[in-house]
Amino acid sequence: MRSPSEMRIIEIDITNACIHQCSNCTRFCGHHKTPYFMEWEMFKKSVDSLLEYGRCIGMMGGEPTLHPQFERFARYLAEVYPGQHHVPSSNQPLPVFSNYIRDKNYLQHECLNRHKGPGLMSATSKRYFQHFDLIQKLFSYQSINDHNNPSLHQPVLVSRKDLGIPDEKWFPMRDNCFFQNQWSASITPKGAFFCEVAGSLDMLFNGPGGWKVEPGWWKRTPDEFGDQLQWCELCGGALFQQGRLASEEIDDVSPSLLKKLEEVGSPKLRRGAVSVLQNLMGYDGQEMPNTRRRYLSDFTKRVSACNQAIYPDGISTILPALDCAFGAQMNQALAQAETGWVYLPEAPESHLDEQMAERLKQVVLNPEVLYRIDKEGESGWLFHRRAKALRQAGFDGIAHCVSREAFLAFWPEEQGCVLASAFDQFQNPDLEVWAAYAQSTAAEHQDEIERCLKKIRSDYQ
Numbered sequence: 001m002r003s004p005s006e007m008r009i010i011e012i013d014i015t016n017a018c019i020h021q022c023s024n025c026t027r028f029c030g031h032h033k034t035p036y037f038m039e040w041e042m043f044k045k046s047v048d049s050l051l052e053y054g055r056c057i058g059m060m061g062g063e064p065t066l067h068p069q070f071e072r073f074a075r076y077l078a079e080v081y082p083g084q085h086h087v088p089s090s091n092q093p094l095p096v097f098s099n100y101i102r103d104k105n106y107l108q109h110e111c112l113n114r115h116k117g118p119g120l121m122s123a124t125s126k127r128y129f130q131h132f133d134l135i136q137k138l139f140s141y142q143s144i145n146d147h148n149n150p151s152l153h154q155p156v157l158v159s160r161k162d163l164g165i166p167d168e169k170w171f172p173m174r175d176n177c178f179f180q181n182q183w184s185a186s187i188t189p190k191g192a193f194f195c196e197v198a199g200s201l202d203m204l205f206n207g208p209g210g211w212k213v214e215p216g217w218w219k220r221t222p223d224e225f226g227d228q229l230q231w232c233e234l235c236g237g238a239l240f241q242q243g244r245l246a247s248e249e250i251d252d253v254s255p256s257l258l259k260k261l262e263e264v265g266s267p268k269l270r271r272g273a274v275s276v277l278q279n280l281m282g283y284d285g286q287e288m289p290n291t292r293r294r295y296l297s298d299f300t301k302r303v304s305a306c307n308q309a310i311y312p313d314g315i316s317t318i319l320p321a322l323d324c325a326f327g328a329q330m331n332q333a334l335a336q337a338e339t340g341w342v343y344l345p346e347a348p349e350s351h352l353d354e355q356m357a358e359r360l361k362q363v364v365l366n367p368e369v370l371y372r373i374d375k376e377g378e379s380g381w382l383f384h385r386r387a388k389a390l391r392q393a394g395f396d397g398i399a400h401c402v403s404r405e406a407f408l409a410f411w412p413e414e415q416g417c418v419l420a421s422a423f424d425q426f427q428n429p430d431l432e433v434w435a436a437y438a439q440s441t442a443a444e445h446q447d448e449i450e451r452c453l454k455k456i457r458s459d460y461q
């Protein structure tokens with residue numbers, strides 16, 4: 001066991017609502033009759049209690065972007081606890097999104113920000129995409145996993161007593177628990193906890209709540225964990241080195257935990273998505289495994305190419321006549337568009353080439369950016385019809401546009417991007433702007449930054 005002060009991340013669990021109900025989820029998504037959403041005052045108090053912590057403060061769920069106040073929370077966290085550096089973006093499309101985030105975490109969070117700043121753990125839902133630009137701008141670190149690729153989760157709802165593990169064997173195992181030694185402490189709406197899984201158990205089984213959320217709570221050492229260690233008695237975190245595919249959405253539970261799930265009326269249990277572990281007596285635990293291997297360690301697989309939440313679902317072409325009713329026609333065309341992404345051709349009656357549309361569907365585009373497509377025989381603009389620029393203009397603002405130029409002027413210059421001809425070939429289109437940023441802002445760490453960039457580049461050779 002270790003003090004939260006030694007951890008690289010402390011999580012604030014702002015909701016246990018999620019888009020998934022993964023097997024053996026450490027937040028027990030699917031077992032609650034109703035999800036919780038942390039209140040603003042509690043979130044603010046949680047962040048404020050960690051201002052002296054010095055590492056990463058993570059917004060966690062469930063899926064944190066489902067919280068109705070996600071933007072307000074994220075802005076507050078980034079305002080009072082910013083990363084020192086924020087690397088710029090070229091706005092170019094991202095063909096392999098997970099690789100891009102891996103690189104950015106490495107350069108921005110580990111190298112430049114020395115692990116300090118706001119963090120986000122997300123399953124990259126549709127709500128993540130809605131907040132895409134905000135997230136890229138505010139967070140120093142992102143842990144993303146859409147769980148579409150094989151990812152194994154070990155059983156959590158298991159008691160060592162069901163396994164007959166005696167005290168003398170148990171206490172060293174517990175103190176060596178992977179989660180407490182590698183993952184995080186957490187704050188839930190009910191207080192602060194020495195271990196994130198303990199916080200989730202307290203929420204699921206109506207426990208007494210955690211420590212008072214006040215400055216310095218995270219300095220407690222293991223000898224001060226006290227009654228919170230009781231949660232380890234209901235937890236398989238220290239017991240297993242095998243797991244089940246997260247995508248199966250079935251929980252492996254031991255008999256006494258099954259009873260507790262019945263007592264709390266678990267919806268996931270009622271619909272039969274629970275498997276009871278049999279013949280556990282005599283299982284004597286195992287040496288603590290390197291569980292990193294068990295949880296998807298290959299970051300490149302964290303977001304799959306079939307993730308329809310962030311890759312374009314399609315592109316509609318809109319063809320307003322270039323006359324004085326331009327704005328009214330745009331409103332009508334935007335309302336009728338069948339996809340989020342729309343293409344406005346420069347020449348009347350022109351359409352987006354099919355091959356180009358297919359290429360665009362293979363990359364992640366930023367919904368706040370206005371993309372200029374300019375290649376022989378085809379030129380126009382690509383944008384998302386729910387872009388902030390259009391939301392701010394509103395129906396009336398768009399209606400009053402007398403020309404295409406007036407309409408395109410809704411996007412500020414920094415939210416524009418001329419699409420490179422090989423836009424889908426770059427593994428990481430931002431490497432050059434990052435190199436320039438690093439050289440201009442952090443002269444005292446030049447050698448180290450150069451090493452980071454060299455390592456990132458070497459991954460693509």
Ligand code: SF4
Nearest residue numbers: 018020022025029062
């Ligand atoms: S995405 Fe994460 S929080 Fe959601 S159910 Fe899966 S493991 Fe749990």
Ligand code: SF4
Nearest residue numbers: 177179195232235237
């Ligand atoms: S046994 Fe469970 S509650 Fe205890 S430290 Fe490990 S993960 Fe946390």
